[in-house]
Amino acid sequence: MQLEVFSQGRSLLHILDPRVKLLVYLPFILLTALSNSLVQVPASLATATTLAGIARIPGPRLFQRLAVVNLFMVFLWITLPFSIPGEPLWNAGPLMMSREGVTLPFLITLKANAIALYTISLPGTSTVMSLSHAMLHLRLPGKLVTVFYFFYRYISVIADEYARMLRMLQARGFHATTSIHTIKVYAFFTGMLFIKSHERSERVYNALLMRNFHGEFPLLAHFRLSRQDLIFSCFMSCLFLTIILL
Amino acid sequence: MNCITVHNLSFSYPGHIEVFNDLNFSVVNGEKAGITGPNGSGKSTLLLLLMGLLKKESGSINLWGKSVETPDDFRKARLKTGFLFQDPDDQLFLPTVEEDIAFALLNRGISRENAREKVDTLCETFRIGHLKKRIPFHLSWGQKRLVSLAGVLVTEPDLLMLDEPTAGVDDRVIETILAYIEGFSGTMLISSHDKAFLDSICTSRYRLLNNRLEKC
Structure with missing residues:
Protein backbone atom coordinates (compact mmCIF):
# COMPACT_ATOMS: atom_id res chain seq x y z
CA MET A 1 0.00 0.00 0.00
CA THR A 127 3.44 -1.28 9.10
CA VAL A 128 0.51 0.95 10.01
CA MET A 129 -1.07 -2.00 11.79
CA SER A 130 1.92 -2.50 14.08
CA LEU A 131 2.10 1.25 14.70
CA SER A 132 -1.57 1.19 15.73
CA HIS A 133 -0.80 -1.72 18.01
CA ALA A 134 2.22 0.14 19.43
CA MET A 135 0.12 3.25 20.07
CA LEU A 136 -2.35 1.18 22.09
CA HIS A 137 0.58 -0.23 24.10
CA LEU A 138 1.78 3.31 24.74
CA ARG A 139 -1.66 4.02 26.24
CA LEU A 140 -2.85 6.39 23.54
CA PRO A 141 -6.68 6.70 23.52
CA GLY A 142 -8.22 3.69 21.75
CA LYS A 143 -10.64 5.81 19.75
CA LEU A 144 -7.82 7.97 18.44
CA VAL A 145 -5.91 4.88 17.32
CA THR A 146 -9.04 3.46 15.66
CA VAL A 147 -9.56 6.71 13.76
CA PHE A 148 -5.89 6.64 12.71
CA TYR A 149 -6.11 3.05 11.45
CA PHE A 150 -9.41 3.54 9.65
CA PHE A 151 -8.12 6.71 8.02
CA TYR A 152 -5.21 4.69 6.65
CA ARG A 153 -7.41 1.77 5.61
CA TYR A 154 -9.93 3.94 3.77
CA ILE A 155 -7.35 6.17 2.14
CA SER A 156 -5.94 2.95 0.69
CA VAL A 157 -9.43 1.92 -0.44
CA ILE A 158 -9.88 5.24 -2.26
CA ALA A 159 -6.39 4.97 -3.80
CA ASP A 160 -7.10 1.40 -5.01
CA GLU A 161 -10.46 2.43 -6.42
CA TYR A 162 -8.86 5.42 -8.14
CA ALA A 163 -6.20 3.22 -9.78
CA ARG A 164 -8.82 0.69 -10.92
CA MET A 165 -11.12 3.35 -12.40
CA LEU A 166 -8.23 5.09 -14.11
CA ARG A 167 -7.20 1.82 -15.79
CA MET A 168 -10.80 1.31 -16.89
CA LEU A 169 -10.89 4.81 -18.43
CA GLN A 170 -7.61 4.23 -20.26
CA ALA A 171 -8.76 0.81 -21.49
CA ARG A 172 -11.80 2.47 -23.01
CA GLY A 173 -9.68 4.92 -24.95
CA PHE A 174 -10.05 8.04 -22.81
CA HIS A 175 -7.34 10.65 -22.91
CA ALA A 176 -7.57 14.04 -21.32
CA THR A 177 -7.86 17.11 -23.56
CA THR A 178 -9.00 20.68 -22.93
CA SER A 179 -12.62 19.96 -23.78
CA ILE A 180 -15.99 19.93 -22.05
CA HIS A 181 -16.01 16.15 -22.53
CA THR A 182 -12.84 15.79 -20.44
CA ILE A 183 -14.22 18.02 -17.69
CA LYS A 184 -17.44 15.98 -17.67
CA VAL A 185 -15.52 12.70 -17.51
CA TYR A 186 -13.43 13.98 -14.58
CA ALA A 187 -16.56 15.17 -12.78
CA PHE A 188 -18.22 11.75 -13.20
CA PHE A 189 -14.94 10.08 -12.27
CA THR A 190 -14.67 12.02 -9.00
CA GLY A 191 -18.32 11.47 -8.09
CA MET A 192 -18.16 7.77 -8.89
CA LEU A 193 -14.88 7.43 -7.00
CA PHE A 194 -16.52 8.69 -3.81
CA ILE A 195 -19.63 6.56 -4.23
CA LYS A 196 -17.63 3.39 -4.94
CA SER A 197 -15.17 4.11 -2.10
CA HIS A 198 -18.05 4.69 0.30
CA GLU A 199 -19.69 1.41 -0.67
CA ARG A 200 -16.42 -0.46 -0.46
CA SER A 201 -15.61 0.98 2.94
CA GLU A 202 -19.02 -0.23 4.16
CA ARG A 203 -18.18 -3.72 2.95
CA VAL A 204 -14.79 -3.59 4.67
CA TYR A 205 -16.46 -2.50 7.90
CA ASN A 206 -19.05 -5.29 7.62
CA ALA A 207 -16.24 -7.80 7.16
CA LEU A 208 -14.61 -6.44 10.31
CA LEU A 209 -17.84 -6.78 12.26
CA MET A 210 -18.22 -10.37 11.09
CA ARG A 211 -14.82 -11.10 12.57
CA ASN A 212 -15.87 -9.62 15.92
CA PHE A 213 -13.97 -6.36 15.65
CA HIS A 214 -14.60 -4.18 18.69
CA GLY A 215 -12.20 -1.31 18.32
CA GLU A 216 -8.92 -3.05 19.10
CA PHE A 217 -6.13 -4.40 16.98
CA PRO A 218 -4.76 -7.55 18.50
CA LEU A 219 -1.71 -9.00 16.79
CA LEU A 220 -0.18 -12.46 16.79
CA ALA A 221 3.33 -11.05 16.75
CA MET B 1 -34.43 -27.46 15.71
CA ASN B 2 -34.13 -24.63 13.24
CA CYS B 3 -30.87 -22.78 12.98
CA ILE B 4 -32.38 -19.96 10.92
CA THR B 5 -36.03 -18.98 10.83
CA VAL B 6 -37.12 -15.97 8.82
CA HIS B 7 -40.69 -14.74 9.06
CA ASN B 8 -42.23 -12.06 6.82
CA LEU B 9 -38.92 -10.40 6.16
CA SER B 10 -39.10 -7.23 4.06
CA PHE B 11 -36.26 -5.09 2.85
CA SER B 12 -35.75 -2.35 0.27
CA TYR B 13 -32.65 -0.46 -0.74
CA PRO B 14 -32.84 3.36 -0.69
CA GLY B 15 -34.88 4.61 -3.62
CA HIS B 16 -37.68 2.08 -2.92
CA ILE B 17 -35.85 -0.75 -4.66
CA GLU B 18 -37.70 -3.65 -3.10
CA VAL B 19 -35.62 -6.77 -2.57
CA PHE B 20 -37.80 -8.81 -0.22
CA ASN B 21 -41.44 -8.57 0.67
CA ASP B 22 -42.71 -10.96 3.37
CA LEU B 23 -40.00 -13.53 2.80
CA ASN B 24 -40.33 -16.75 4.81
CA PHE B 25 -37.88 -19.62 5.10
CA SER B 26 -36.03 -21.77 7.57
CA VAL B 27 -32.86 -23.80 7.73
CA VAL B 28 -32.54 -26.63 10.23
CA ASN B 29 -29.42 -27.30 12.28
CA GLY B 30 -26.83 -29.18 10.26
CA GLU B 31 -28.51 -28.41 6.93
CA LYS B 32 -26.27 -27.44 4.04
CA ALA B 33 -28.46 -25.03 2.12
CA GLY B 34 -27.55 -23.62 -1.25
CA ILE B 35 -29.18 -20.46 -2.59
CA THR B 36 -29.23 -19.78 -6.31
CA GLY B 37 -30.88 -17.05 -8.30
CA PRO B 38 -30.18 -14.52 -11.00
CA ASN B 39 -27.82 -11.58 -10.49
CA GLY B 40 -29.42 -8.91 -8.34
CA SER B 41 -32.06 -11.25 -6.92
CA GLY B 42 -30.86 -10.54 -3.37
CA LYS B 43 -28.74 -13.57 -2.43
CA SER B 44 -25.96 -11.53 -0.84
CA THR B 45 -28.49 -9.09 0.64
CA LEU B 46 -30.24 -11.97 2.41
CA LEU B 47 -26.99 -13.11 4.03
CA LEU B 48 -26.18 -9.57 5.14
CA LEU B 49 -29.70 -9.16 6.60
CA LEU B 50 -29.39 -12.40 8.56
CA MET B 51 -26.25 -11.07 10.25
CA GLY B 52 -27.66 -7.60 10.90
CA LEU B 53 -25.22 -5.98 8.51
CA LEU B 54 -28.21 -4.50 6.69
CA LYS B 55 -31.25 -3.30 8.60
CA LYS B 56 -34.51 -5.07 7.81
CA GLU B 57 -37.69 -3.06 7.35
CA SER B 58 -40.01 -5.54 8.99
CA GLY B 59 -40.34 -9.18 9.86
CA SER B 60 -38.41 -11.34 12.27
CA ILE B 61 -35.18 -13.32 12.22
CA ASN B 62 -34.55 -16.17 14.64
CA LEU B 63 -31.13 -17.74 14.99
CA TRP B 64 -30.80 -20.92 17.05
CA GLY B 65 -34.32 -20.41 18.33
CA LYS B 66 -33.71 -16.89 19.60
CA SER B 67 -35.05 -13.73 18.07
CA VAL B 68 -32.31 -11.37 16.92
CA GLU B 69 -33.39 -7.75 16.93
CA THR B 70 -30.89 -5.52 18.67
CA PRO B 71 -27.27 -4.81 17.65
CA ASP B 72 -26.19 -6.78 20.72
CA ASP B 73 -28.22 -9.84 19.58
CA PHE B 74 -26.52 -9.70 16.20
CA ARG B 75 -23.10 -9.23 17.79
CA LYS B 76 -23.64 -12.43 19.79
CA ALA B 77 -24.88 -14.26 16.69
CA ARG B 78 -21.75 -13.19 14.79
CA LEU B 79 -19.61 -14.89 17.43
CA LYS B 80 -21.06 -18.23 16.28
CA THR B 81 -21.04 -17.45 12.57
CA GLY B 82 -18.40 -17.45 9.87
CA PHE B 83 -19.11 -15.21 6.90
CA LEU B 84 -17.12 -15.38 3.69
CA PHE B 85 -17.58 -12.21 1.66
CA GLN B 86 -17.91 -12.21 -2.10
CA ASP B 87 -14.79 -10.10 -2.62
CA PRO B 88 -11.80 -11.27 -0.54
CA ASP B 89 -10.29 -7.78 -0.79
CA ASP B 90 -13.10 -6.53 1.44
CA GLN B 91 -12.13 -9.02 4.08
CA LEU B 92 -8.33 -9.02 4.09
CA PHE B 93 -6.73 -6.03 5.74
CA LEU B 94 -3.97 -7.09 8.09
CA PRO B 95 -0.26 -6.85 7.25
CA THR B 96 0.44 -10.58 6.96
CA VAL B 97 -1.58 -13.65 6.07
CA GLU B 98 -1.13 -15.27 9.50
CA GLU B 99 -2.22 -12.08 11.29
CA ASP B 100 -5.29 -11.89 9.08
CA ILE B 101 -6.29 -15.47 9.77
CA ALA B 102 -5.76 -14.99 13.53
CA PHE B 103 -7.69 -11.71 13.70
CA ALA B 104 -11.11 -13.12 14.67
CA LEU B 105 -9.54 -15.45 17.25
CA LEU B 106 -7.65 -12.64 18.95
CA ASN B 107 -10.80 -10.49 18.90
CA ARG B 108 -12.47 -13.26 20.89
CA GLY B 109 -9.77 -13.11 23.52
CA ILE B 110 -8.04 -16.37 22.59
CA SER B 111 -4.40 -16.42 23.64
CA ARG B 112 -1.74 -15.76 21.03
CA GLU B 113 -0.22 -19.22 21.53
CA ASN B 114 -3.54 -20.99 20.90
CA ALA B 115 -4.33 -18.69 18.00
CA ARG B 116 -0.97 -19.36 16.39
CA GLU B 117 -1.47 -23.10 16.78
CA LYS B 118 -4.89 -22.97 15.11
CA VAL B 119 -3.58 -20.74 12.32
CA ASP B 120 -0.71 -23.14 11.65
CA THR B 121 -3.05 -26.14 11.50
CA LEU B 122 -5.44 -24.41 9.13
CA CYS B 123 -2.64 -23.13 6.91
CA GLU B 124 -1.41 -26.71 6.66
CA THR B 125 -4.88 -27.96 5.73
CA PHE B 126 -5.33 -25.27 3.08
CA ARG B 127 -1.77 -25.71 1.87
CA ILE B 128 -1.04 -22.01 2.37
CA GLY B 129 1.70 -22.39 4.96
CA HIS B 130 4.22 -20.85 2.56
CA LEU B 131 2.08 -17.68 2.41
CA LYS B 132 1.95 -17.04 6.16
CA LYS B 133 4.38 -14.11 6.13
CA ARG B 134 3.15 -12.65 2.84
CA ILE B 135 1.13 -9.43 2.51
CA PRO B 136 -2.48 -10.49 1.77
CA PHE B 137 -3.07 -7.72 -0.81
CA HIS B 138 -0.27 -9.06 -2.99
CA LEU B 139 -1.65 -12.60 -3.34
CA SER B 140 -3.42 -14.05 -6.36
CA TRP B 141 -7.24 -14.10 -6.34
CA GLY B 142 -7.36 -17.83 -5.54
CA GLN B 143 -4.84 -17.46 -2.71
CA LYS B 144 -6.80 -14.51 -1.32
CA ARG B 145 -9.94 -16.64 -1.40
CA LEU B 146 -8.25 -19.43 0.56
CA VAL B 147 -6.80 -17.00 3.11
CA SER B 148 -10.15 -15.28 3.62
CA LEU B 149 -11.88 -18.66 4.02
CA ALA B 150 -9.22 -19.73 6.52
CA GLY B 151 -9.86 -16.49 8.44
CA VAL B 152 -13.53 -17.45 8.65
CA LEU B 153 -13.10 -21.13 9.50
CA VAL B 154 -10.44 -20.63 12.14
CA THR B 155 -13.09 -19.77 14.74
CA GLU B 156 -14.87 -23.10 14.12
CA PRO B 157 -18.26 -21.45 13.64
CA ASP B 158 -21.61 -23.19 14.15
CA LEU B 159 -23.05 -21.47 11.11
CA LEU B 160 -21.13 -20.85 7.93
CA MET B 161 -22.32 -18.36 5.32
CA LEU B 162 -20.45 -18.35 2.05
CA ASP B 163 -21.14 -15.70 -0.56
CA GLU B 164 -20.02 -16.91 -3.99
CA PRO B 165 -17.10 -18.95 -2.62
CA THR B 166 -16.06 -20.27 -6.03
CA ALA B 167 -16.30 -17.05 -8.03
CA GLY B 168 -13.14 -16.45 -10.03
CA VAL B 169 -11.10 -19.32 -8.61
CA ASP B 170 -9.59 -22.31 -10.42
CA ASP B 171 -10.46 -25.99 -9.99
CA ARG B 172 -7.58 -26.66 -7.61
CA VAL B 173 -8.78 -23.96 -5.20
CA ILE B 174 -12.36 -25.24 -5.49
CA GLU B 175 -11.14 -28.74 -4.63
CA THR B 176 -9.31 -27.41 -1.57
CA ILE B 177 -12.42 -25.52 -0.43
CA LEU B 178 -14.60 -28.57 -1.04
CA ALA B 179 -12.24 -30.91 0.79
CA TYR B 180 -12.48 -28.79 3.91
CA ILE B 181 -16.12 -27.81 4.00
CA GLU B 182 -17.33 -31.32 3.16
CA GLY B 183 -16.23 -32.24 6.64
CA PHE B 184 -17.90 -29.22 8.23
CA SER B 185 -20.52 -30.44 10.67
CA GLY B 186 -22.38 -27.18 11.35
CA THR B 187 -25.08 -25.43 9.37
CA MET B 188 -24.16 -23.92 6.05
CA LEU B 189 -25.78 -21.33 3.82
CA ILE B 190 -24.10 -20.88 0.47
CA SER B 191 -25.04 -18.31 -2.12
CA SER B 192 -23.62 -19.31 -5.48
CA HIS B 193 -24.12 -19.54 -9.23
CA ASP B 194 -21.93 -22.63 -9.32
CA LYS B 195 -24.48 -25.45 -9.57
CA ALA B 196 -21.87 -28.20 -9.63
CA PHE B 197 -20.35 -26.89 -6.41
CA LEU B 198 -23.73 -26.65 -4.71
CA ASP B 199 -24.66 -30.15 -5.89
CA SER B 200 -21.54 -31.60 -4.34
CA ILE B 201 -21.96 -29.92 -0.98
CA CYS B 202 -25.59 -29.03 -0.28
CA THR B 203 -28.33 -31.13 1.25
CA SER B 204 -31.02 -28.68 0.14
CA ARG B 205 -31.36 -26.03 -2.54
CA TYR B 206 -33.35 -22.80 -2.65
CA ARG B 207 -33.99 -20.54 -5.58
CA LEU B 208 -34.43 -16.82 -5.04
CA LEU B 209 -36.62 -15.25 -7.70
CA ASN B 210 -39.05 -12.33 -7.74
CA ASN B 211 -38.68 -11.65 -4.02
CA ARG B 212 -39.50 -15.26 -3.14
CA LEU B 213 -37.28 -18.06 -1.88
CA GLU B 214 -38.50 -21.42 -3.14
CA LYS B 215 -37.14 -24.81 -2.25
CA CYS B 216 -35.96 -26.66 -5.36
Missing part, protein backbone atom coordinates in the same frame (compact mmCIF):
# COMPACT_ATOMS: atom_id res chain seq x y z
CA GLN A 2 1.06 3.54 -0.70
CA LEU A 3 1.44 4.49 2.96
CA GLU A 4 3.58 1.47 3.72
CA VAL A 5 6.06 1.54 0.86
CA PHE A 6 9.03 1.76 3.23
CA SER A 7 7.74 -0.73 5.80
CA GLN A 8 9.32 -3.82 4.23
CA GLY A 9 13.04 -4.32 4.75
CA ARG A 10 15.73 -6.00 6.78
CA SER A 11 17.57 -3.00 8.21
CA LEU A 12 18.08 -2.34 11.91
CA LEU A 13 15.26 0.20 11.92
CA HIS A 14 12.87 -2.29 10.33
CA ILE A 15 13.39 -4.83 13.10
CA LEU A 16 13.21 -2.40 16.01
CA ASP A 17 10.16 -2.41 18.26
CA PRO A 18 7.61 0.11 16.86
CA ARG A 19 7.05 1.43 20.40
CA VAL A 20 10.72 2.39 20.63
CA LYS A 21 10.58 4.04 17.22
CA LEU A 22 7.55 6.11 18.21
CA LEU A 23 9.15 7.13 21.50
CA VAL A 24 12.30 8.24 19.68
CA TYR A 25 10.38 9.87 16.84
CA LEU A 26 8.21 12.22 18.89
CA PRO A 27 10.92 14.14 20.82
CA PHE A 28 13.08 14.47 17.71
CA ILE A 29 10.33 15.95 15.56
CA LEU A 30 9.24 18.25 18.37
CA LEU A 31 12.80 19.47 18.84
CA THR A 32 13.19 20.00 15.10
CA ALA A 33 9.88 21.79 14.75
CA LEU A 34 10.38 24.08 17.74
CA SER A 35 14.05 24.95 17.43
CA ASN A 36 15.17 28.07 15.58
CA SER A 37 18.85 27.42 16.09
CA LEU A 38 21.05 27.32 13.02
CA VAL A 39 23.13 24.66 14.77
CA GLN A 40 20.43 22.40 16.23
CA VAL A 41 18.29 22.16 13.08
CA PRO A 42 21.18 21.14 10.76
CA ALA A 43 22.32 18.66 13.43
CA SER A 44 18.83 17.22 13.52
CA LEU A 45 18.77 17.00 9.72
CA ALA A 46 22.11 15.17 9.81
CA THR A 47 20.66 12.71 12.36
CA ALA A 48 17.56 12.15 10.25
CA THR A 49 19.67 11.61 7.11
CA THR A 50 21.82 9.08 8.96
CA LEU A 51 18.69 7.25 10.13
CA ALA A 52 17.41 7.12 6.53
CA GLY A 53 20.78 5.64 5.57
CA ILE A 54 20.56 3.04 8.35
CA ALA A 55 17.03 2.15 7.19
CA ARG A 56 18.46 1.60 3.68
CA ILE A 57 15.61 3.54 2.10
CA PRO A 58 15.91 3.25 -1.70
CA GLY A 59 17.30 6.57 -3.01
CA PRO A 60 14.88 7.21 -5.91
CA ARG A 61 11.81 6.63 -3.72
CA LEU A 62 13.22 8.77 -0.95
CA PHE A 63 13.99 11.66 -3.32
CA GLN A 64 10.52 11.33 -4.81
CA ARG A 65 9.00 11.89 -1.36
CA LEU A 66 11.40 14.71 -0.52
CA ALA A 67 10.65 16.37 -3.85
CA VAL A 68 6.99 16.68 -2.83
CA VAL A 69 8.01 18.31 0.46
CA ASN A 70 10.45 20.67 -1.26
CA LEU A 71 7.92 21.69 -3.89
CA PHE A 72 6.15 23.66 -1.16
CA MET A 73 9.47 25.15 -0.08
CA VAL A 74 9.90 26.72 -3.52
CA PHE A 75 6.95 29.00 -2.81
CA LEU A 76 8.51 30.05 0.50
CA TRP A 77 11.83 30.80 -1.23
CA ILE A 78 10.03 32.92 -3.82
CA THR A 79 8.11 35.05 -1.35
CA LEU A 80 9.80 35.17 2.08
CA PRO A 81 13.22 36.68 1.18
CA PHE A 82 11.47 39.70 -0.30
CA SER A 83 8.69 40.12 2.22
CA ILE A 84 10.50 39.93 5.57
CA PRO A 85 12.20 43.19 6.60
CA GLY A 86 15.77 43.11 7.93
CA GLU A 87 19.39 43.59 7.02
CA PRO A 88 19.59 44.08 3.20
CA LEU A 89 21.45 41.41 1.25
CA TRP A 90 20.57 42.38 -2.28
CA ASN A 91 18.66 45.24 -3.94
CA ALA A 92 17.02 45.45 -7.37
CA GLY A 93 14.74 48.44 -7.73
CA PRO A 94 11.79 48.08 -5.40
CA LEU A 95 12.83 44.52 -4.50
CA MET A 96 14.98 44.04 -1.42
CA MET A 97 16.20 40.67 -0.20
CA SER A 98 16.88 40.55 3.55
CA ARG A 99 19.19 38.29 5.54
CA GLU A 100 16.32 37.37 7.90
CA GLY A 101 14.13 36.67 4.86
CA VAL A 102 16.66 34.12 3.60
CA THR A 103 17.36 32.58 7.00
CA LEU A 104 13.70 31.80 7.66
CA PRO A 105 12.95 29.71 4.50
CA PHE A 106 16.38 28.09 4.91
CA LEU A 107 15.42 26.96 8.44
CA ILE A 108 11.95 25.88 7.34
CA THR A 109 13.43 23.85 4.46
CA LEU A 110 15.88 22.10 6.79
CA LYS A 111 13.11 21.40 9.33
CA ALA A 112 10.66 20.08 6.74
CA ASN A 113 13.26 17.75 5.24
CA ALA A 114 14.43 16.57 8.65
CA ILE A 115 10.87 15.81 9.79
CA ALA A 116 10.11 14.02 6.51
CA LEU A 117 13.26 11.93 6.91
CA TYR A 118 12.45 11.08 10.54
CA THR A 119 8.93 10.07 9.52
CA ILE A 120 10.17 7.84 6.73
CA SER A 121 12.96 6.24 8.77
CA LEU A 122 11.17 5.69 12.08
CA PRO A 123 7.39 5.13 11.87
CA GLY A 124 7.67 4.64 8.11
CA THR A 125 9.68 1.45 8.56
CA SER A 126 6.81 -0.20 10.45
CA HIS A 222 3.67 -9.43 20.13
CA PHE A 223 6.28 -6.79 20.89
CA ARG A 224 9.25 -7.73 23.01
CA LEU A 225 12.05 -5.30 23.78
CA SER A 226 15.35 -6.65 22.55
CA ARG A 227 18.90 -5.59 23.36
CA GLN A 228 18.99 -3.72 20.05
CA ASP A 229 15.92 -1.71 21.12
CA LEU A 230 17.54 -0.73 24.39
CA ILE A 231 20.88 0.20 22.80
CA PHE A 232 19.10 2.22 20.11
CA SER A 233 16.95 4.06 22.70
CA CYS A 234 19.99 4.91 24.85
CA PHE A 235 22.01 6.09 21.87
CA MET A 236 19.18 8.24 20.53
CA SER A 237 18.53 9.71 24.00
CA CYS A 238 22.20 10.76 24.26
CA LEU A 239 22.06 12.19 20.76
CA PHE A 240 18.89 14.10 21.64
CA LEU A 241 20.50 15.64 24.72
CA THR A 242 23.62 16.52 22.73
CA ILE A 243 21.55 18.35 20.09
CA ILE A 244 19.68 20.25 22.81
CA LEU A 245 22.98 21.32 24.40
CA LEU A 246 24.45 22.51 21.09
